[in-house]
Amino acid sequence: MIKLYWAPRTRSLRALWVLEEAGAPYERVRLDLSAGEQKSAEFRAINPMAKVPALTDGPLNVAESGAICAYVAEAYPDAELAPPIGDPARGRYLQWLFFSPGCIEPALLAKSANISVRPESAGFGDFDRVFDVLENALATGPWLLGERFSAADVMIGLDLHFGIDIFKLVPSRPALRAYVDRCLARPALQRAKAIEAAGV
Numbered sequence: 002m003i004k005l006y007w008a009p010r011t012r013s014l015r016a017l018w019v020l021e022e023a024g025a026p027y028e029r030v031r032l033d034l035s036a037g038e039q040k041s042a043e044f045r046a047i048n049p050m051a052k053v054p055a056l057t058d059g060p061l062n063v064a065e066s067g068a069i070c071a072y073v074a075e076a077y078p079d080a081e082l083a084p085p086i087g088d089p090a091r092g093r094y095l096q097w098l099f100f101s102p103g104c105i106e107p108a109l110l111a112k113s114a115n116i117s118v119r120p121e122s123a124g125f126g127d128f129d130r131v132f133d134v135l136e137n138a139l140a141t142g143p144w145l146l147g148e149r150f151s152a153a154d155v156m157i158g159l160d161l162h163f164g165i166d167i168f169k170l171v172p173s174r175p176a177l178r179a180y181v182d183r184c185l186a187r188p189a190l191q192r193a194k195a196i197e198a199a200g201v
């Protein structure tokens with residue numbers, strides 16, 4: 002059975018949400034980050050980066066929230082969280098899955114740290130371009146792949162929720178706001194948030 006190593010108010014919410022969407026049976030192991038439990042030798046054997054989330058599934062270890070979303074989507078195909086190999090929608094699915102750590106996170110980091118970078122050198126181009134591209138992708142919606150919800154929405158939906166609602170770094174454009182609200186209305190995300198609030 003999957004064992005999820007997690008902590009509240011972290012990127013673990015992505016893993017909780019995707020597991021809840023998949024309907025996967027899983028056990029949670031909460032780490033106390035302030036006590037440094039993520040730095041134990043036992044946990045570093047699972048994630049050498051000493052960060053949550055990470056999961057084990059029998060002998061398999063996987064860390065990085067994007068990789069966890071991809072793994073869960075493929076391990077539970079009946080939940081239809083990823084277009085299968087051979088489906089043309091898989092191209093965009095993979096693109097959006099990688100867009101979160103590859104473009105959105107660095108754009109948010111650069112903005113919050115007030116770092117300016119040459120758009121030609123920065124993988125994300127520039128901050129406005131990232132959110133213009135997302136706004137355009139969501140113009141037809143309701144999800145990044147149109148009518149199909151996918152694990153990429155877990156990554157990007159939470160990036161936008163945090164970027165707009167929590168860190169207030171991303172301007173709340175109507176298409177982005179409506180998309181975040183659709184994500185927040187999903188029962189699986191509500192269950193994940195309830196787990197986070199309960200802390201167990």
Ligand SMILES: N[C@@H](CCC(=O)N[C@@H](CS)C(=O)NCC(=O)O)C(=O)O
Nearest residue numbers: 011012034051052053054065066067
């Ligand atoms: N790229 C990683 C980032 C994971 C990450 O930064 N986790 C933070 C919480 S959001 C953490 O574990 N921090 C504790 C520490 O670094 O000691 C992912 O997407 O999973």
